[in-house]
Amino acid sequence: MARKKIVAGNWKMNMTPSQAVELVNTLKPLVVSDDVEVVYCVPAIDIVPVVEAVKGSNVTVGAENMYFEDKGAYTGEISAEMLVDAGVKYVIIGHSERRDYFKEDDALLNKKVKKALEAGLVPILCCGESLEQREMGVTLDWIRLQIKSDLQGVSASQVAGMVIAYEPIWAIGTGKTATTEQAQEVCKAIRDTIAEIYDASTADAVRIQYGGSVNAANANELFSQPDIDGGLVGGASLKADFGKIVNYK
Numbered sequence: 001m002a003r004k005k006i007v008a009g010n011w012k013m014n015m016t017p018s019q020a021v022e023l024v025n026t027l028k029p030l031v032v033s034d035d036v037e038v039v040y041c042v043p044a045i046d047i048v049p050v051v052e053a054v055k056g057s058n059v060t061v062g063a064e065n066m067y068f069e070d071k072g073a074y075t076g077e078i079s080a081e082m083l084v085d086a087g088v089k090y091v092i093i094g095h096s097e098r099r100d101y102f103k104e105d106d107a108l109l110n111k112k113v114k115k116a117l118e119a120g121l122v123p124i125l126c127c128g129e130s131l132e133q134r135e136m137g138v139t140l141d142w143i144r145l146q147i148k149s150d151l152q153g154v155s156a157s158q159v160a161g162m163v164i165a166y167e168p169i170w171a172i173g174t175g176k177t178a179t180t181e182q183a184q185e186v187c188k189a190i191r192d193t194i195a196e197i198y199d200a201s202t203a204d205a206v207r208i209q210y211g212g213s214v215n216a217a218n219a220n221e222l223f224s225q226p227d228i229d230g231g232l233v234g235g236a237s238l239k240a241d242f243g244k245i246v247n248y249k
């Protein structure tokens with residue numbers, strides 16, 4: 001079965017609740033597509049108004065983070081159940097900004113992936129190498145290690161429904177996109193890793209996005225690669241250009 005493309009905006013720490021609603025309304029006519037699933041991953045405080053604002057459109061809503069515990073004394077955190085109850089479908093887990101600035105490691109991310117799945121959320125699990133790692137020639141080893149660690153104890157059927165985002169750290173917010181060949185090579189390596197840990201049909205089903213300076217000019221070439229099933233888009237998801245990325249063909 002052909003995998004449906006998925007283009008997700010990662011708004012990061014941008015947009016107040018009122019700006020968020022305005023952006024959703026501006027983008028509404030521009031992101032209509034039958035072929036591409038469209039997701040807005042928004043700051044926690046924007047979730048409720050954005051879920052309301054996308055009603056009746058083809059857009060679904062994601063969170064940018066969550067905690068793995070069910071409830072309790074974890075000041076400032078948000079649970080999977082809270083997200084589900086608010087109407088969230090996706091959750092970004094392990095973005096490089098969280099791994100770096102908030103010291104989230106693979107053991108923690110594995111717990112988050114499992115909790116998200118248990119709650120019925122679809123994790124968008126991020127992985128990616130630093131420039132130093134790429135220059136040392138360890139990119140594929142590093143990505144395999146991240147994927148294997150983050151998916152410990154996750155079943156084949158759960159992985160089949162997940163999204164994995166390959167985001168080379170050196171390409172995020174830098175305007176420096178990975179070449180199509182680099183992006184395809186790593187996305188294929190991720191799929192091969194899933195085939196190795198699980199089986200060919202799981203690898204065939206899992207959707208793998210590329211992220212890192214995706215824009216209206218490079219989306220078509222990137223998303224046309226055999227192992228790239230769409231994109232995780234930062235800066236360009238906050239502008240009308242996002243419509244062109246969704247309708248990349």
Ligand code: 13P
Pocket residue numbers: 010095167171172173174175211212213214232233234235236
């Ligand atoms: P940019 O598209 O701004 O490079 O960000 C990519 C990203 O981090 C998406 O998660």
